[in-house]
Amino acid sequence: MTQDLSTRHERVGNLIRLPETQEEWDRYKLTDDQVEFFHENGFLSGIPVLDDAQVDVLLNELGELMNPSHPSHHLFYEFHSNESIDASRVLFHALGAWRITPGFHDILWHPAITVAASQLLGGSVRFWHDQLFCKPARHGGVVAWHQDYSYWTRTKPQAHLTCWLGLDDASRDNGCVQYIPGSHKWDLLPITGLSGDMVAVNEVLTADQKRAFDHPVSVELERGECAFHHCMTMHGSFQNDTDRPRRATVVNMFRDGVVSDSDEPPLEGVPPVRTGEKMAGQFFPLVYEPRK
Numbered sequence: 334m335t336q337d338l339s340t341r342h343e344r345v346g347n348l349i350r351l352p353e354t355q356e357e358w359d360r361y362k363l364t365d366d367q368v369e370f371f372h373e374n375g376f377l378s379g380i381p382v383l384d385d386a387q388v389d390v391l392l393n394e395l396g397e398l399m400n401p402s403h404p405s406h407h408l409f410y411e412f413h414s415n416e417s418i419d420a421s422r423v424l425f426h427a428l429g430a431w432r433i434t435p436g437f438h439d440i441l442w443h444p445a446i447t448v449a450a451s452q453l454l455g456g457s458v459r460f461w462h463d464q465l466f467c468k469p470a471r472h473g474g475v476v477a478w479h480q481d482y483s484y485w486t487r488t489k490p491q492a493h494l495t496c497w498l499g500l501d502d503a504s505r506d507n508g509c510v511q512y513i514p515g516s517h518k519w520d521l522l523p524i525t526g527l528s529g530d531m532v533a534v535n536e537v538l539t540a541d542q543k544r545a546f547d548h549p550v551s552v553e554l555e556r557g558e559c560a561f562h563h564c565m566t567m568h569g570s571f572q573n574d575t576d577r578p579r580r581a582t583v584v585n586m587f588r589d590g591v592v593s594d595s596d597e598p599p600l601e602g603v604p605p606v607r608t609g610e611k612m613a614g615q616f617f618p619l620v621y622e623p624r625k
Contacts, residue, residue, distance in 0.1 A: 335405045338431065338438045342618040346435030348390055349443050358624065361448040371453055375517030375566035376552070382445040383557035387436075388500055394434040395465065395500065395580065399425060408432040410462065410600040417474030418529040422572060424474035425467035426528070428600070430582070437463065441584060446496050446559065447621035450586050453561060454494050457589035458621040459612065461485075461493065462600055464583040468508050473573025475508070476527060478534040478546075480516075481585070482564040483524045487595035488612055492588035493564035499554040500580040508573040510560060511549040516542075517563035531569060587612065589619060 338345060352358040363377070371377040383391070397403060401414060409429040417424040430437035440446070441460050450458045468474060482491055503509035519542065525533040535543060545567075552560050562568060573579045593599065593606035603616050613619075 335408075335433075337408055338433065338435070339408075339615050341438070344439045344442055346439050348387055348436045348439045351442065352444055355624065358444060358448065361444040363449050363452050368452055371561065371563070374512075374514040376512045376514070376550075376560060376562040376568070377453075378552040378554065378558075378560035380445060380449060380559045380561070381557065382443060382498055382559045385557065388557050391436045391440070391582065392500055392580070394430075394436045395467070395582075398427070398430055398433060398437075398465070399467070403433070405433040410602060415474075416528045418526075419474060422472055422474035423469050424476065424528050425465065425469075427465045428462050430465055431460075431463045437582065440498070440582065441618070441620050446498075446584055449561060450494050450496065451621050451623050454492060454586070454588040457619060457623065458586050459589050459591070459617050460620050461488075461585040461587050461612075461617065463585065466581045466583065468570075468573040468579040470576050470578050471574060473508055473579060474528060475531050475572050476570045477525070477529055477531050478513075478567055478569035479524070479527060480519075480522060480565050480567055481562075483521060485564065486521075487593065487597065487599055488587065488591050489594045490591065491564055492591050494586050495562050495564065496559050496584040496586070497562070498559040498582050498584065499556050500582060501556050501578055503552070503554045503556075503579055503581070505551045505553065507575040507577060507579040508570045509551055509553050509579070510568055510570050511551050512562060513545050513549055513567040516545060516567035517565040519565065519567070521565065531571065534567070586620070
């Protein structure tokens with residue numbers, strides 16, 4: 334039986350190095366202007382995280398993880414070789430890579446992610462769950478417009494944050510993430526599907542909200558860069574028709590103190606956290622505490 338890395342709440346490999354001095358930690362802090370931009374618009378992009386060699390490590394691990402016959406396949410919370418409802422398109426989507434390989438495990442503790450997350454969330458940071466999103470060349474599928482928290486209402490309050498980290502250059506042409514600025518200030522909308530009709534969300538939008546979609550922001554990133562977005566920010570990504578893949582890993586986090594709002598298992602294969610109890614323990618490690 335292979336080891337379940339969710340039992341390890343520290344780095345297990347050498348993908349990243351943690352700072353040793355306060356000065357080194359401070360180098361990862363966002364500026365006041367960046368924090369203000371996030372709170373005004375609901376997203377922040379262009380944050381450098383990994384160099385090319387580190388990205389290559391994760392891509393090698395990703396190639397192994399995409400094989401349904403991987404010996405640790407049972408540790409995934411979800412695994413979809415193709416989640417697209419369009420048979421001519423492919424969207425690989427999986428949750429739980431952090432439990433399986435050292436690189437995807439250790440990325441949760443990267444200070445470029447955790448320090449910024451603490452600033453944006455306003456406190457100590459716990460890991461929620463990870464995701465892999467891969468669009469192959471020429472026939473990559475869409476991720477339809479949605480708010481992340483619509484899938485996370487089993488926890489409260491809304492103190493969640495997503496870090497979207499590119500493993501390839503992401504552009505408009507190959508299906509980069511797009512955001513609707515200011516949509517994090519909207520009410521929670523019903524789920525209208527994750528991998529089908531891009532505009533299915535129109536069914537639940539007000540007239541003013543529909544007009545906001547006239548000016549989406551395409552977040553183009555170099556591989557190794559990330560974007561952060563608020564759990565209520567409306568976002569999605571279009572198909573990939575180019576000759577290059579668009580692969581990404583996503584780290585979802587929440588502020589320490591978020592509690593369960595359901596007696597059902599929070600993720601497939603994870604024991605229930607009773608309603609009102611704090612989200613913590615083996616599957617929701619504390620990844621950062623602000624230094625005094």
